[in-house]
Ligand SMILES: NC(=O)C1=CN([C@@H]2O[C@H](COP(=O)(O)OP(=O)(O)OC[C@H]3O[C@@H](n4cnc5c(N)ncnc54)[C@H](O)[C@@H]3O)[C@@H](O)[C@H]2O)C=CC1
């Protein structure tokens with residue numbers, strides 16, 4: 001089988017990222033060739049402690065850049081070594097290791113843009129640690145947009161069984177007080193264009209149906225509870241419809257997430273992080289995924305954080321289900337995109 005090569009950044013080294021990355025990469029080794037980016041010594045020790053059968057072999061960044069990926073057998077996971085600056089203690093954050101975490105992202109992007117990787121999958125990192133390391137950072141989503149010079153991206157989470165939910169966000173990691181000003185006709189237009197393009201190109205949905213929430217309670221209650229729906233969101237939706245996008249709304253967010261509405265939708269566009277994501281995570285925590293739309297590369301991630309509490313308890317407590325779904329979804333998106341590019 002032709003296994004896609006996927007870069008897997010192992011995230012915060014003191015969290016559950018290294019464990020869930022290794023477990024998922026190992027279980028999926030017949031389907032996907034995962035290349036792990038992280039501290040090689042930590043990953044080798046973790047692999048040994050998880051399962052003595054699990055083989056990992058590391059190369060340096062320089063060796064990878066000079067000669068590409070070695071031809072390891074399928075039962076040996078490849079690690080590109082991005083060494084932590086200080087010894088890692090499970091469950092204990094150390095800001096001195098923050099820059100090594102960012103290095104894993106930089107290497108993954110480099111490889112994805114030069115065609116070495118079909119996609120990137122990211123394990124969770126601790127956003128505060130990156131800031132403590134002296135780098136202003138709000139999330140992978142924004143960082144990947146910055147380093148790929150993409151003016152706007154869209155965060156979308158997906159999960160749940162019946163119906164399968166996709167929730168995209170009009171704003172990402174933003175303080176609540178800044179949300180209303182960030183929602184403009186222009187930003188909504190770009191967001192809807194990105195959702196439409198990526199649901200078509202990466203998910204194979206010919207004419208995505210997008211349901212859009214309001215910003216205010218009851219979608220503004222005809223202007224009595226806020227005017228953003230009347231002045232910004234509804235006109236943006238009309239303009240999008242004229243561009244051929246099937247976007248409807250704005251609907252009250254508190255009643256939109258019912259199966260009878262969701263069955264007829266491919267995606268819900270919510271206005272801010274905590275309007276949409278709690279619903280998604282309630283429906284699917286542990287097997288949902290996060291996808292960044294609009295990037296010049298494919299990036300998926302887990303639906304959870306670093307779980308330092310579990311990491312501190314030792315191996316064997318974290319569920320790697322979301323990581324499995326994230327890797328499979330990235331591989332599937334890579335296949336769909338390749339097919340779409342190949343067809344005239
Ligand atoms: N993609 C990413 O890099 C993400 C990073 N984070 C970061 O993670 C850090 C911690 O965030 P929290 O809000 O505490 O969320 P969290 O997801 O780390 O933990 C919330 C609860 O869920 C449990 N949990 C999380 N993952 C689990 C797993 N795989 N298996 C079993 N139980 C699991 C934890 O033990 C905890 O009880 C923050 O710095 C946040 O920014 C959060 C979400 C995504």
Ligand SMILES: NCC(=O)COP(=O)(O)O
Nearest residue numbers: 139140141142277290301
């Ligand atoms: N709650 C989702 C989340 O925080 C994802 O952040 P990131 O993927 O941008 O790091």
